[in-house]
Amino acid sequence: SSELTQDPAVSVALGQTVRITCQGDSLRSYYASWYQQKPGQAPVLVIYGKNNRPSGIPDRFSGSSSGNTASLTITGAQAEDEADYYCNSRDSSGNHEVFGTGTKVTVL
Amino acid sequence: QVQLVQSGAEVKKPGASVKVSCKASGYTFTSYGISWVRQAPGQGLEWMGWISAYNGNTNYAQKLQGRVTMTTDTSTSTAYMELRSLRSDDTAVYYCARDPDGDYLDYWGQGTLVTVSS
Numbered sequence: 001s002s003e004l005t006q007d008p009a010v011s012v013a014l015g016q017t018v019r020i021t022c023q024g025d026s027l028r029s030y031y032a033s034w035y036q037q038k039p040g041q042a043p044v045l046v047i048y049g050k051n052n053r054p055s056g057i058p059d060r061f062s063g064s065s066s067g068n069t070a071s072l073t074i075t076g077a078q079a080e081d082e083a084d085y086y087c088n089s090r091d092s093s094g095n096h097e098v099f100g101t102g103t104k105v106t107v108l
Numbered sequence: 109q110v111q112l113v114q115s116g117a118e119v120k121k122p123g124a125s126v127k128v129s130c131k132a133s134g135y136t137f138t139s140y141g142i143s144w145v146r147q148a149p150g151q152g153l154e155w156m157g158w159i160s161a162y163n164g165n166t167n168y169a170q171k172l173q174g175r176v177t178m179t180t181d182t183s184t185s186t187a188y189m190e191l192r193s194l195r196s197d198d199t200a201v202y203y204c205a206r207d208p209d210g211d212y213l214d215y216w217g218q219g220t221l222v223t224v225s226s
Contacts, residue, residue, distance in 0.1 A: 033212035035153070042203055042219055043145075043153065048212035086153050088212070096169055097143070097210075099153040 003091050004032075004100035011106040012077045022070045022087030022100045030090040032070035032100075034063060037084045046085075047072055074105075082107045110134040112204055112217035119223045120194050127190040128220045130204030137185035138162045141207035144178060144189045146200040147219075154200075158207055159187060194224045 004024040012018035022032055031050060035043035045054050047063035060075045070089070074081055087100035115129040130142065144156040157168035159178040166178050177190045187204055202220045205213035 031211060035213075037153075042216040043205075043213075044216070045212060045214050048214070054214060088153075088155070096167065097155040097158070099145075099155055102152040 003098050004087055004089060006085075006087060006100040006103045008101070009104040009106065011108055012074070013108050014079065015076055017073065017075045018077055018105060020072045020074075020085050020103045020105065022072075022089075023068055024089065024092075024098075024100075025068055026090045026092050026094065026098075027065060027068050027070050029094065031065065032063070032087045032089045034061075034070075034072045035086045035088065036081075037086065038082075043086065077105075077107050079107050081105060110206065110215045112206065112215055114202075114204060114217040114220045117221040117223070119225065121226055122195055122224055124194050124224075125190060125192040126194060126222050127188055128202050128204075128222070130187040130189070130217050132161075132185045132187070132206070135206075137180075138182055141210065142178070142180065142187040143205050143207040143213055145203045145205060145213070147203070148197070148200040151200075156189070156202075158210065161187065191222075194222075196224050198222065199224045 034047040036046050037043040046057050046061045051063045062073045064071045085103045091098045111133045113131045118126050138161050141160050143158045146154050159166045161180045175192050179188045204217040206215040
């Protein structure tokens, strides 16, 4: 079982804001990175570090962290943001990486 | 531009081995690590391990220790992942990804489907 827990599914109205959370003890010491995955495609990095976006990722994606919870926020969700989202960080030992359980985002 | 191109789909019998390749281009291969991630059908992402393309150091997921070997060939800028003693639950899409500093994966290969079936 994963050491990083995410809500299985969330929905958001078009143009509204949605926050996806990732919980785990290791997040008190390590940043999370976030990946978007659409059906049949490889994951895409959307947020890394404190709150960094790779080139080409819209600024409606942002990241934050507090205590044992990391969050990915989509401000003004678009239809193309409908996808699965995974967080990634270290496990509790700090020696290995681990992915969160994943959240399916539906844009209504 | 950075590209990671993986080898094609494989079908293997239980107990066999598979070796997936990941050819990198568009950057200095030895300046980054490569992580391997797999995804079983309808399931989430699973981190398998990491290899430094600089010195070959590896770090494997505990559940795969003893069955997985990651290597690199710096002359061809190619990373390899070999998984032995295959079981049906190893059926998955296997991805390689560039790993700048052990904390995120910024470019991904297209994935390789490995099917384990008798």
